[in-house]
Amino acid sequence: MRVLHLSSAADAAAPSSLVVVHDSERGSGGAAWIAHWGERLASDPPASLVTDAAIGPSVIDAGVRLTVLAGADDGWFGRPAIDLRRPGRPHVPGGRLRFAFDVSAHVTHDSGNAGGEIVVTHEDCAAGVRITSRLRLDPSSGMLRVDHVVRNTGDRPLAVDALATILPVPTRAGEVLDVGGRWCRERVPQRHPLPFGTWLRSSRHGRPGHDAPLLFALGVPGFGHRRGEVWAVHLGWSGDSDVWAERVPQGRAVLGAAEGLAADEILLEHGQSYTSPVAYAAYSSAGIDVVTAAFHSWLRARSSHPAGPRPIVANAWEAVGLTHDEGVLRSAADDAARLGAELFMLDDGWFPRRRTDTAGLGDWIVDPEVWPGGLRGFADHVHGLGMRFGLWFEPEMISLDSDLARAHPDWVSAPSGGDGGGPDVPPWRHQQTVDLANPDAYRHVLDAMSVVIDEVGVDLVKWDQNRDPVVRRQHAHTAAVYRMMDELRARHPGLMIESCSAGGARIDLGMLEHCDRVWPTDTNDAVERARLQWWTATIVPPELVGTQIGAADAVHTTGRAHVLESRGVVALLGHPGFEHGAERERDGTLRLRDLAEWIELAKRLQPLVTTGTLVHADLPDPAHLLQGVVAADGGEAWFTLFAADVAADDVPAPMPLPGLDPDAVYRVLCVAPADRRHGFALARTEPAWMGTGLAASGAQLDVLGLPMPALNPERGLLLHVVRE
Structure with a gap:
């Protein structure tokens, strides 16, 4: 033997x-x-x-x-x-x-x-x-x-x-x-x-x-x-x-x-x-x-892994949808740059007949009616503001109302073997799947995307996929997606790819070999994001997970609305971004300075988020989510606490801060939110350390735990822990 x-x-x-x-x-x-x-x-x-x-x-x-x-x-x-x-x-x-x-x-x-x-x-x-x-x-x-x-x-x-x-x-x-x-x-x-x-x-x-x-x-x-x-x-x-x-x-x-x-x-x-x-x-x-x-x-450890802090992403999809107006979008880009954005993302709606989601997919050319001067001028404007430019594509999908479907009905995948997707495959969001296992279809989509990327000056492709790809050859289709992503990056050195699949429907280590980040969900609800980002990051490093400070309006997926402090703290431990209009509260109050401060906080955390060890506290009440990133040498850590629900106790038990050097002495500071007066906590007073700071060993912070405020639901806080 x-x-x-x-x-x-x-x-x-x-x-x-x-x-x-x-x-x-x-x-x-x-x-x-x-x-x-x-x-x-x-x-x-x-x-x-x-x-x-x-x-x-x-x-x-x-x-x-x-x-x-x-x-x-x-x-x-x-x-x-x-x-x-x-x-x-x-x-x-x-x-x-x-x-x-x-x-x-x-x-x-x-x-x-x-x-x-x-x-x-x-x-x-x-x-x-x-x-x-x-x-x-x-x-x-x-x-x-x-x-x-x-x-x-x-x-x-x-x-x-x-x-x-x-x-x-x-x-x-x-x-x-x-x-x-x-x-x-x-x-x-x-x-x-x-x-x-x-x-x-x-x-x-x-x-x-x-x-x-x-x-x-x-x-x-x-x-x-x-x-x-x-x-x-x-x-x-x-x-x-x-x-x-x-x-x-x-x-x-x-x-x-x-x-x-x-x-x-x-x-x-x-x-x-x-x-x-x-x-x-x-x-x-x-x-x-x-x-x-x-x-x-x-x-x-992969050579292809993105290095260094990730660019702060500004999104405008929730604000403008499919209604593209260059003047409005230039103003949005100006606002984003002033707030500290480093990449501006232009989403769906830039190609012909895309005023509704029933047409246009597959015709990857700039709409001359919406963008009569082309997209290059807008991309140059974004670049001139010191930001990179991202553009949305859905390469695997096709609208039956598109020039591509009319010219090549045989490229519309039909698992039953028919010539087109119509009667064989029920539409899903009014769209069908392109048969990328067909070499001619594959080459057409790849070349069309490459032309746009070159002519416009695209730095990041947001690769979306808004339906299950119903095709005859699932294995061949997935392999073709991988190959096309690799060819795009080879043709356009430095190009980044974000993988989105109606939110988080395609997140796995196979995809991570071919893209630079993933979009974990289509919801901007802070509660839902807090939970699902937690579990996404158990496998995917946080710097590859797109997080978002959404707008204050009621989220269309849940009907809930959250104050900036709640939206901000949930977005910190990831690859952060913000939605156009995130600075405006529901009552109309403009909080531009406050939003800029949250964005600066996100930038401040990035060096540790991209290299640190992610830790999670085991707490008896599932309403509380306490997690952090700890430096490799144990010298520093950031922790977030978020109340995703009503707590079981009126005063929570002390909560451990895991992962610290047990023998080192640390100073703990509550960094955000700065204003904790209105609706932040239920208790009449908060622990004294939240105002003055506290010094304790890593072992004490882990074993004895840290007294915490009785957070109201959907509120959170940010802690900075530094070795003395």
């Missing part, structure tokens, strides 16, 4: 180990199985510890082991890792094949035995199938990445119906936490025990969807952000997907992830291959925050 042990560095963001066993004594017939993924092991385990196991009374004679590609032939009767077939031949569930194995390990050994890669090659020469599995453990983040490549070495076509990653989890991890939701209420957490059987989250939207399980975790019962063991998995794919947790009565639990594939969607001819999306997995011995640290550390 060969025992292959990969271990992260001891000081990794999420220290962990992976142990794979290869039954090398059986030669090429010896299977490879995952014996351990989880807590970091300081040394290689003895073979007997990870190979000896009792054999149950009603299982295969060799005993059940979770092989890298687990299936029924291994005695595994949970969801199989592979499902392959030859069209025209009898289908064998589970893709049962007689594999020979070749296992190689590339392990980097140093004082910390840090990281490495294990490659397992499975080949069935008679069946004409070769599958290569890669398991890579990053030394610095502790992130485990797994993918598989299946190649057809036979003469007949090979259909790939499933190719999944399945990872073992101890059965003490008996509680599932994931997120669901809907439009404008994305990423709502849900948790429950894991009984025997399967908890499966499937997306068949053609995108992850507003209900996507961005975070999917198993943990010991009662785990939180700062406590308990947690195992989490995320599929880096922007199309259909399956993610699941499963427990079987052989003393095993697993996490699994795979692309959701339709029948014959992946049909390989001889020599062709299919690569599964990467499954990202992280383990924590101390709550969700360590899982978060693993994902953030991994993403920030």
Whole structure:
């Protein structure tokens, strides 16, 4: 037996180990199985510890082991890792094949035995199938990445119906936490025990969807952000997907992830291959925050990751909608620059016949009636104010009332095989999907966008997607989106791309390889944003999450309205922006200076938001959301507290400030809001430290907690914590 042990560095963001066993004594017939993924092991385990196991009374004679590609032939009767077939031949569930194995390990050994890669090659020469599995453990983040490549070495076509990653989890991890939701209420957490059987989250939207399980975790019962063991998995794919947790009565639990594939969607001819999306997995011995640290550390280490503070974004969509008037928009840009904006975003409505949302999509040229002098003059005006210029596109979509649809009805995707989208696909927001898997359609959209980007001088493309893309080839469509984003950035060096999908319906690590930030939701409601930004940032670093100080008017998605202080504090821990008109309260009061101060605060926080460790407090009352960013050296931190609901207690219990250096002494200051008189809190007095500051050790602030005011609902505050 060969025992292959990969271990992260001891000081990794999420220290962990992976142990794979290869039954090398059986030669090429010896299977490879995952014996351990989880807590970091300081040394290689003895073979007997990870190979000896009792054999149950009603299982295969060799005993059940979770092989890298687990299936029924291994005695595994949970969801199989592979499902392959030859069209025209009898289908064998589970893709049962007689594999020979070749296992190689590339392990980097140093004082910390840090990281490495294990490659397992499975080949069935008679069946004409070769599958290569890669398991890579990053030394610095502790992130485990797994993918598989299946190649057809036979003469007949090979259909790939499933190719999944399945990872073992101890059965003490008996509680599932994931997120669901809907439009404008994305990423709502849900948790429950894991009984025997399967908890499966499937997306068949053609995108992850507003209900996507961005975070999917198993943990010991009662785990939180700062406590308990947690195992989490995320599929880096922007199309259909399956993610699941499963427990079987052989003393095993697993996490699994795979692309959701339709029948014959992946049909390989001889020599062709299919690569599964990467499954990202992280383990924590101390709550969700360590899982978060693993994902953030991994993403920030990429060479493509945006560096430095993010530009403050000014949006005008809520103010002008589809009614474009150059004079009004120039005035809005002037106001934005005075307030401190660094990028001005022009949204939907700049192309022909776009006075309503029933026409124009696909005709990516500047409307000569609305913009008779073109958009270049307006973009130059924005640039002259010291701001960058962003422009909205919806490249995957098409209006049937458009010149493009009339000229190329065959480019309108029709899953039933028809020539157009009309009768085959119900309209969604009056639009259909362009078949980007068609090379001619793909090239036309790419070239049309490139012309506009060049001629206008666009610095950021807001790439929207306002319906589920109903297409014949979901995998090919998603791959085409990735490829087009990459080609645009290659053609236009320095171009930024924001991914929006009717808000937050397409946020995943696959998309983050091709864009510079994501728009998490279409709501500007401060309460909803506080909650969903919290859970979005458990996986996505906050500097990639677009936050927004919305206007004071009643939000169209909820009917609620919030004062500037509430809208401001919620927007700080992210990539911030503001809506035109955010300075005007509902009673007409203009608060230009106050809004400018919130924008300056956002800029002040940016260096730490883009590099710091995100932490969340485990509080007994879910009405309170307390989170912060802590500098890597522990020298500084910013915390926000937001009351998303009416509190259970009339005076809250002291609240911990997590993540600080326990031995250091810190001074805590309440920075905002400066005016806490009107409607801010319920209690007659506030804790004295809010006016004078307070000095205490990191351990004291974490263990004893900080006395907090009895915030009224939908109010918040900002704390600055500095080491003395």
